[in-house]
Amino acid sequence: MPPDDHATYEAGTGVQETQFAAIPDDAEPASGHPQNPPILNQHTHSKHNVVAHSTYGTIDGPANESSTGRDTIPDAAKTVASPRALAPDLLRGLLMVLQAVDHCSVSQGAWRHGVALESEQDGTIVNKWNAPVPWTARMLTHLCAPGFMFLLGMGVVYFGRSRGKLGWSSWQMLRHFAIRAFALAAVNELFFTLVFGRGRILILNIVLLALAVNYFLAGLLWLGINASEPVLSTLLQSSFHDSSDDMVEQPLLQDESRRSSAKSFSAWSMRCSWHIHNAILLAITIITIAWNQWLSPHHGHCPLDVPPGYSGPTRPNNTKLGPWFDFWFLNVNYKVVLSPFPPLAWLSPAILGLLYGRILLSRKWKAYTINAANAAFGVFLMLLFVLTRLLHFGNLSEDCLRMPEQLAAPDRNQYLASFRSFFYIIKYPPSFSYVVFTMSVNFLLLALFGALPERFARRIPTLLTFGQSALFFYIAHLMLFFGMGPLVKIWFGHELDYIDPMTGKPAVGTEGKPAIMWLTWLLGLAILWPLCKWYGRFKSTKGVNSVWRFF
Numbered sequence: 001m002p003p004d005d006h007a008t009y010e011a012g013t014g015v016q017e018t019q020f021a022a023i024p025d026d027a028e029p030a031s032g033h034p035q036n037p038p039i040l041n042q043h044t045h046s047k048h049n050v051v052a053h054s055t056y057g058t059i060d061g062p063a064n065e066s067s068t069g070r071d072t073i074p075d076a077a078k079t080v081a082s083p084r085a086l087a088p089d090l091l092r093g094l095l096m097v098l099q100a101v102d103h104c105s106v107s108q109g110a111w112r113h114g115v116a117l118e119s120e121q122d123g124t125i126v127n128k129w130n131a132p133v134p135w136t137a138r139m140l141t142h143l144c145a146p147g148f149m150f151l152l153g154m155g156v157v158y159f160g161r162s163r164g165k166l167g168w169s170s171w172q173m174l175r176h177f178a179i180r181a182f183a184l185a186a187v188n189e190l191f192f193t194l195v196f197g198r199g200r201i202l203i204l205n206i207v208l209l210a211l212a213v214n215y216f217l218a219g220l221l222w223l224g225i226n227a228s229e230p231v232l233s234t235l236l237q238s239s240f241h242d243s244s245d246d247m248v249e250q251p252l253l254q255d256e257s258r259r260s261s262a263k264s265f266s267a268w269s270m271r272c273s274w275h276i277h278n279a280i281l282l283a284i285t286i287i288t289i290a291w292n293q294w295l296s297p298h299h300g301h302c303p304l305d306v307p308p309g310y311s312g313p314t315r316p317n318n319t320k321l322g323p324w325f326d327f328w329f330l331n332v333n334y335k336v337v338l339s340p341f342p343p344l345a346w347l348s349p350a351i352l353g354l355l356y357g358r359i360l361l362s363r364k365w366k367a368y369t370i371n372a373a374n375a376a377f378g379v380f381l382m383l384l385f386v387l388t389r390l391l392h393f394g395n396l397s398e399d400c401l402r403m404p405e406q407l408a409a410p411d412r413n414q415y416l417a418s419f420r421s422f423f424y425i426i427k428y429p430p431s432f433s434y435v436v437f438t439m440s441v442n443f444l445l446l447a448l449f450g451a452l453p454e455r456f457a458r459r460i461p462t463l464l465t466f467g468q469s470a471l472f473f474y475i476a477h478l479m480l481f482f483g484m485g486p487l488v489k490i491w492f493g494h495e496l497d498y499i500d501p502m503t504g505k506p507a508v509g510t511e512g513k514p515a516i517m518w519l520t521w522l523l524g525l526a527i528l529w530p531l532c533k534w535y536g537r538f539k540s541t542k543g544v545n546s547v548w549r550f551f
Contacts, residue, residue: 093467107485109509123298153353177219184212205339213343289348345429378443394432
């Protein structure tokens with residue numbers, strides 16, 4: 001549902017704001033030590049002023065390129081993307097195509113919006129599954145929101161590295177993060193609130209506002225790490241370097257030993273600082289998904305004393321701290337505010353993307369290593385998901401499944417009662433099990449796309465085109481599908497047996513006619529493909545500071 005993650009890196013004939021591309025060989029250290037993602041020409045010195053070192057990822061030397069023009073990338077950086085670098089764009093493109101399924105079906109009332117007939121919401125009892133095709137489509141579209149947040153965080157690292165090469169300062173980057181976040185929030189407010197809110201809602205957050213907030217927070221965190229990492233490295237070096245002087249007893253060898261010792265401590269302190277900051281990012285990733293469980297008004301459970309046959313919410317989904325606190329962490333439907341995507345509830349995948357980007361750009365990895373690591377981490381996350389089912393933690397849906405299979409065996413683990421029960425996950429707000437399951441599949445897809453031969457990867461229909469102009473696609477596809485939806489309903493729709501939550505009247509849609517929905521979806525993608533290709537060419541002609549690159 002999002003914009004592109006604004007991952008800028010050098011590729012082809014110039015900077016592409018949304019393209020992940022290969023790392024130029026001359027940008028990497030000669031040693032095999034980790035070199036963390038970009039730090040902006042910050043140099044630190046040992047206490048003895050023996051060796052000046054750049055922390056991992058520092059772009060050494062003055063920037064010779066202007067940060068305002070179009071032709072600012074040195075020739076050595078104009079490289080062609082490798083399959084490993086294409087993988088994030090291919091993944092984003094696939095997620096765009098999948099989310100179009102969700103929005104196309106909603107626009108014409110093709111089926112209920114969920115794996116069950118009730119929303120996948122914390123503390124909501126469900127007692128009837130959706131039909132098999134809608135269930136499968138919804139499970140696939142579950143990948144989108146966390147995948148977009150992850151790629152957003154990863155893109156901040158790529159963007160910072162690219163702009164660091166152009167000589168941008170921390171203040172320039174902070175300004176950029178703030179302006180882009182404001183632009184996303186403005187698009188959300190002007191487009192969604194006015195078009196879909198119809199004057200009745202002042203804030204309508206259908207993911208873009210959450211992306212705006214998390215983009216700025218991820219950028220702020222990245223800049224903070226760039227500032228603190230060399231400081232910690234210097235402190236470590238100063239603290240442990242003095243003891244090495246006592247080991248030098250030969251005067252003739254003293255200077256040489258001191259230089260060798262300083263270099264050794266410099267490398268050691270940089271590695272320690274890099275790993276410590278990665279550990280901090282991992283801790284933040286875990287905390288920011290765990291607080292969805294901690295702050296849940298339902299504590300992730302549904303009450304048992306509910307009349308048989310009931311489905312729906314069991315308690316008000318709010319805290320005693322008021323709607324403006326709840327807006328950041330919980331789904332809010334309060335008078336003139338409707339926000340199913342609380343920004344801080346979705347922060348965890350973005351921080352994971354930051355961590356992943358730092359590791360990916362820390363050194364020159366072989367494509368096989370990256371693909372194997374993506375696959376291994378995907379399997380690890382899937383095992384974590386299985387544990388959430390077996391050990392009943394991180395689900396936000398305990399005792400909420402009241403399907404016939406659960407009622408037939410009330411003492412059995414509800415998630416083991418059927419195949420669909422096992423994969424029932426809560427999206428609003430995202431549970432721990434939701435994040436680990438969806439990110440498991442996303443990492444496996446990264447491994448798959450990274451293993452594809454480049455010639456084949458570039459020819460996968462539409463994916464790169466959509467993935468490299470994602471915000472443009474997002475806005476255009478909503479206008480297209482929700483513009484076509486009323487016409488489709490007039491021609492093929494009929495009254496349905498439930499109330500439309502937006503109008504309060506009986507819903508009208510094409511439910512029961514799946515061919516209509518799939519043909520509309522394919523027609524929409526066929527219209528969007530040339531539009532996105534045109535926009536990609538258009539924005540490639542713009543300078544690195546152009547607002548058009550935001551889309």
